[in-house]
Amino acid sequence: xxxxxxxxxxxxxxxxxxxEEEKIGSDYVVNVIVDSDLNQSSISDDLKExxxxxxxxxxxxxxxxxxxxxxxxxxxxxxxxxxxxxxxVSHVKVNVAKINPPISGNVEEVAVEIELxxxxxxxx
Numbered sequence: 001x002x003x004x005x006x007x008x009x010x011x012x013x014x015x016x017x018x019x020e021e022e023k024i025g026s027d028y029v030v031n032v033i034v035d036s037d038l039n040q041s042s043i044s045d046d047l048k049e050x051x052x053x054x055x056x057x058x059x060x061x062x063x064x065x066x067x068x069x070x071x072x073x074x075x076x077x078x079x080x081x082x083x084x085x086x087x088x089v090s091h092v093k094v095n096v097a098k099i100n101p102p103i104s105g106n107v108e109e110v111a112v113e114i115e116l117x118x119x120x121x122x123x124x
Contacts, residue, residue, distance in 0.1 A: 001090070002038030004051050006060065007031055013064045015074055018102060022067065027099040029109070030060050034082060035091035051086050059085065064096075071096045071112040083118055091117050 009030040014022050034051055041050035063077045075094045082092050097111035 001035055002042075004034050004036065004038075004053055004056070005032070006053055006056055009057065009060055011061065011064045013067075015064075015068050015071060015098070016102070017069050020102065026101070028064060029097045029099060030064065030078070031093075031095040032056055032060060032078070032082070033093040034086070034089045036086070036088045037090075051089055055085065056082060071098065071110070072114070075112050075114045079114055079116060080121065083121060089118065091115070 009032070011028045011030065012025055013028050014025040015028070016022070016026070034056065036051050038050060041047075059081045060078055063074060063081060066074075066077070068074045068077075075096045078094045078096075079092045082089055082094075093113065093115035095111055095113040097109040099109050101107055101110045103110075
C-alpha cells in the first residue's frame with residue numbers, strides 16, 4: 001500500500017449559506033490523501049497502474065465549482081467521486097477549508113475533513 005497526496009489545492013468558489021457567498025465567493029484550500037496499492041506502478045513506471053493525480057485534481061476542481069451550502073457536502077462529493085473513478089483506491093481523506101470565512105471574529109479558516117474506506121460506502 002501507499003499514499004498519494006494533493007496538498008494545498010487553491011481554488012476560488014461560491015459555497016456557503018449566505019447570499020453574499022453565492023455572489024462574491026471565497027478562497028478555498030483542499031487537501032486530498034488516497035491510499036492505493038502502489039507496488040506495481042513503482043516497479044513498472046506505468047501511469048495506467050497508479051492513481052493519476054491529474055485526475056484527482058480534476059475531480060476536486062469539478063466538485064468545488066458545483067455550489068453547495070455546506071463544506072461537508074463538497075468534501076463528501078469529492079470523496080465519492082474519487083472512489084467511483086479510481087477502483088484501486090481503498091481509503092480517502094479530504095479536507096476542505098474556507099479561507100477568511102465571513103463570520104464575526106478573526107478566524108483564518110474553517111475546515112471540514114472527511115475520511116472513509118471504500119468498504120464503508122459499499123463500493124467493493
